[in-house]
Amino acid sequence: MIDERLWFDQADTGLAGAGTVTVLSRDDVRGCLRDLDPVEVVRATLAEHDRGRCVLPAEAYLRWENAEGAYTRSIGMPGGVRSEPPSYGMKIINASVSNPAAGLDRAGGIGLCFDPETARITTVLEAGLLSAVRTAAVSAVGVDAAGYDGARSLAIVGCGAQGRMHAALLRRRLPELRAVSLFDRSPAAARRLAATLDHGDLQVTVHAEAREAVAAGEVTVLTTTADEGYVEPDWPRPGALVVNVSLGDLTDATLLGAAALYVDDLDLVADNPRRPLGRLMAAGLVARPDGGGGPARPIDATLGGLLTGRYAARGVAAPYVVLNPFGMGVLDVALYAAVAAHARRAGIGSPVRLG
Structure with missing residues (x-):
């Protein structure tokens, strides 16, 4: 059995803790969007992408059929914008075509903001609304x-x-x-x-x-x-x-x-x-x-x-x-960064200590 001190004493193991992340619900995101112009964020990021200042890796795509035989999928879309301040993150957006019949939006997911220096996740956002907005x-x-x-x-x-x-x-x-x-x-x-x-x-x-x-x-x-x-x-x-x-x-x-x-x-x-x-x-x-x-x-x-x-x-x-x-995905990441920055300034969101 592994000594439990290796699990609980970070100083002894040298493992880096995950720190604190801010979680933004759909209502939190909606509140931030009232004070932002997503069209201008998207416009600026598209221009930066054309100037070669964005990172747009290939997406990860997972497809399956659910119990109803409906097309169901998960897409992971990382991206980065190298302008000042830089923003890096990832969109995970999942969908099933049978969701509307169950009273759900077809797609939903989460967005992640990364610290440009440490790569730690700083913010987790509800991404369904932002995906539609983007x-x-x-x-x-x-x-x-x-x-x-x-x-x-x-x-x-x-x-x-x-x-x-x-x-x-x-x-x-x-x-x-x-x-x-x-x-x-x-x-x-x-x-x-x-x-x-x-x-x-x-x-x-x-x-x-x-x-x-x-x-x-x-x-x-x-x-x-x-x-x-x-x-x-x-x-x-x-x-x-x-x-x-x-x-x-x-x-x-x-x-x-x-x-x-x-x-x-x-x-x-x-x-x-x-x-x-x-x-x-x-x-x-x-x-x-x-x-x-x-x-x-x-x-x-x-x-x-x-x-x-x-x-x-x-x-x-x-x-x-x-x-x-x-x-x-880089457009979503730019929107995440804008929403997260506004949330910090306005004190919106729920901090969660991950370790």
């Missing part, structure tokens, strides 16, 4: 960067947590917005979202078919659980921006037929053949912006490159423009 903030930045900030109509296909967050954020970010079109496979979910938006200043329509909603939007946001493409090239309104948040909604022909195709990170696309755009790159049908003039359809720009001026946006272009953001 995703919607990327879309908002993309709408601006692609030249669609004057859009008067918005379509949202998929009215779950991501759809609701996009509706709330884009309503504030599109000053000319006059009409919102909604579709969800659950009409009740679409009606619930419509009820939150219908305050007299917007024309809100719940459509019976996804195609009807897509055709109505100058900006269309797809936030579904689709794993097979169904949006065909003749669905979008001429000149529309299609934000392919859920990544699986557009057919290959729709991706290849875009007037402009924007992504958040080229390596994320190339390294993920599970997703349609990554599969098209692996097949030699889609190439990086400097693809060399071959037969492959080049990606036109990254969001960060548009923000820094390394690429020029096409603007409103026919037949339509596609933004296909894969999801950069």
